Amino acid sequence: MTAREYGQYCGVTRALELIGERWALLIVRDLLVGPRRYGELAAGLPRIPSNILAARLKELQAAGIIRRGPRSRIIVYELTPYGRELEPVVLALGAWGFKAMGDPRTDQIVTPDSMTMALRTAFRPDVAADLPPTAYGARFGDAGLLIRVDGPALHVARGDGPVDLSFAAGPDIRRVISGELAPERAIATGVVEVLRGPGDLLDRFASTFHLAA
Amino acid sequence: MTAREYGQYCGVTRALELIGERWALLIVRDLLVGPRRYGELAAGLPRIPSNILAARLKELQAAGIIRRGPRSRIIVYELTPYGRELEPVVLALGAWGFKAMGDPRTDQIVTPDSMTMALRTAFRPDVAADLPPTAYGARFGDAGLLIRVDGPALHVARGDGPVDLSFAAGPDIRRVISGELAPERAIATGVVEVLRGPGDLLDRFASTFHLAA
DNA sequence: CTGGATCCTGCCCGATACTG
């Protein structure tokens, strides 16, 4: 039950003792998007063994990072305030790892929650503040995200709704966010398929969401 | 050799594949302070098995995070530019873990490198910018750190030198940095022992290095 | 002596089957 310790009195080691074990921070990543049920977490982390998921949930609960939601009818896991403070860690890790992402492989998936956190990582509030409010409907495979940019605020939710630009894209959207692939070329090469709305709004999208590679 | 993968095309998973294994980020933490030899790393991480240290060094090298230093006479490990970009990750983890540090136990040690990174984590450049340049000599157990604050810049080095305030402290210095323990009370209770210089400079230290708990 | 490599033991992880 007690995590293996590093024998040092240090903030980094303490953090790693709490969320350093395999899969733990990915559970946190998905819960940063919103409360999730056991089955939803399992669906967002298809390769996690169910016993490991159950064990991590217990450990994270014991550490005060997550809690079972208030409603007793259905069990929902959510971050505690302390767990929510891991967001800078997840964002920093995501930004760093972004640069080491090669091209997508066929055995790699993109989940709605990981995509949501990636958008939060790449979001540039200072750039967005000078742009008119914009809503994007992004379809990644079978999942759709409703991305609303309103000044320096970003809201990402699952599902659809009224949008200014609706598009479908695969994992190669990363090359647009990194700046490797210009928006117009992304549309020309089929990496991004515009479903509805003016395609040049993808320029605004690319300047709003950007991470250097 | 190839790290176990998570099966997701995501920056966070990619990062965890590269530096998510046990001990890896602690090696990075110590190398953020400066280049280190194999034996120095082993000394800073007393509980790491030697085969694990050797394996991590190889993996981090293969990932382009560290490299063997230029001089062939003695082998030195240092961070690559990409490895140095992990500093925000380590600082964010350290700040988060800081809040979960309880009281120090007798089986926990404080190393000079972990203390150096803790100081970097707690450093407040905006506060320091308005203070006169100050040099502190801090003695933690047998190791001494020379802490120079010059405007918004912080330099921490091992060893001694001319300082404005010299003090000795144990792990409980954390309670000064967290604000739980006022500097004057820290001196009065013996948590901090002033060796040389005006004791009220510890107030300046406490306002320069602060992390909420 | 530094910088590892080698062996063995044990625990965690992974995969699957199963249950309230």
Place this chain on the structure above:
DNA sequence: CAGTATCGGGCAGGATCCAG
């Protein structure tokens, strides 16, 4: 749906040994 039970394999932990 939300986990628990069980088993095998592989990495971690610890001691020892080897090469430059």
